[in-house]
Amino acid sequence: MTDLGASGLGLVLVAVVVFLGAGFVKGLVGFGLPTIGLGLMTVFVGVEKAMVLILWPAFLTNLWQSVSGGHLRVLVPRLWPFLVSAVATLAAGTFILTQLPDGAADLLLGLLMVFYAVPMLAGLVLRIPENRVIPVGVAIGLVNGVMSGLTGSYTVPGVMYLQALGLKRDELIQAMGLLFLLSTIALGVSLGGFGLMGRQEALASAALVVPALSGVWAGQFTRRRVSEAGFRRLVLAAILALGLYLIPLGLWRLF
Template sequence: MNDFFTLLSPALFAFAFAVTLLGGFVKGAVGFAMPLVMISGMGILIEPELVVAGIILPILVSNGLQVARAGLGKARDAVSEHWRYITLVCVMIMISAQFLRSIPTDTMFVVLGVPVVVLCAVQLAGWRPRIGPAMRRPFEIGAGLLSGTLGGLAGTWGPPTVLYLLALNTPRDRQMAIQGVIYGLGSVMLFLGHLRSGVLNGQTLPLSMALLAPALLGMWLGFKLGDRFDQDRFRRVTLWVLVIAGVNLIRRGMMG
């Protein structure tokens, strides 16, 4: 336990626990944004590399549960249709993860903050890209490279994936199955990539393991309580809070 608190004081761990509980609740209630909540929230007080290490196992386990709920049959169909995108996301997560430790701390705050702000603002604006059949393959390649790079550096390949599927006019039920596969395989690559990069190590792994409990408890509460309030309003409020938190991360990076 003493070794554990060499990374975070008890007060900071309690803060990380509370942020993760909130992230799990949001994911359970409206089905998105746990990594964004954890990154933008924990990044207020905790160093970026430690934030990325902390989110890895909660992302891996929660996405595994999502894949299991979707069913293996739908998963196979998703892989056969979107194998290029899935492959690029997985490869780029592994590659970009290796560069995280070489990025200066101030720059890393910006790397974490910019995707949060941009991706949440896009969702708030309701922008839905449209891609015709002729441009599908170039778009698929470009989107896969971008999503995987963001995934390896900041753990956030979910929102770009949603935009990719919206651009292809994917039906909602099929979209959820595809997202489960991409999130599940991507989280495995994030885990492996940061084992290799050294971000997830003997010191940081216990933190990530400890944050599993609030993540899963939050998801359970979100499943139970999510239908008791206006989900669209809750979703928009969450996105606005994330925008503000993301701007604060950028401020920290710019001001040093």
């Protein structure tokens, strides 16, 4: 990883610890690996190279998450308009990333997470009527694609939409896996198209799959001991924590 902008063994150890922790959070609540991995690794290697580092760990952990659970036959027919929309605009977000100052995307994503999580933790319940699922899903998907390409995180506002559908815990986890898997593939194509992915970065990303998957396994083991209601609050708390983490990070990178 010496070509990624930091020296030798120290950077390797940092990356292993970061992806082990990010994998644990993903295994526990179903998301967070790109956000945590990108946010922390950006400090050491810059945002563009950090986005490349998350690709293989994100792809394989999301592939695992998307095929596990046994709900594909129910989820795909219901969610495909949202999923297609989320992929369609991702390249636009990557283009915007190349034009914005460092930190702007982190700050925006953090603010959105906090503004969503606080009222939901306070008791607000959002539900989307069944006859609005497709049009709302397409609109949310288009925004989610731009945000994914811009920030490397696939969470906002896609996870909010999936929660508002009232999916059960295992359905929600698998639906997030589908969104994240397709977004990861599209992000990889987009980064390659904009010349942001080199061979050394791709190899380093592949090596980080091991700590990421180890963390996911540990997180899933812990999640099985949490109730359905507790899990939903845990998801919201994770969104809030990630938002509070990204806001100062964005401000620090901006100024």
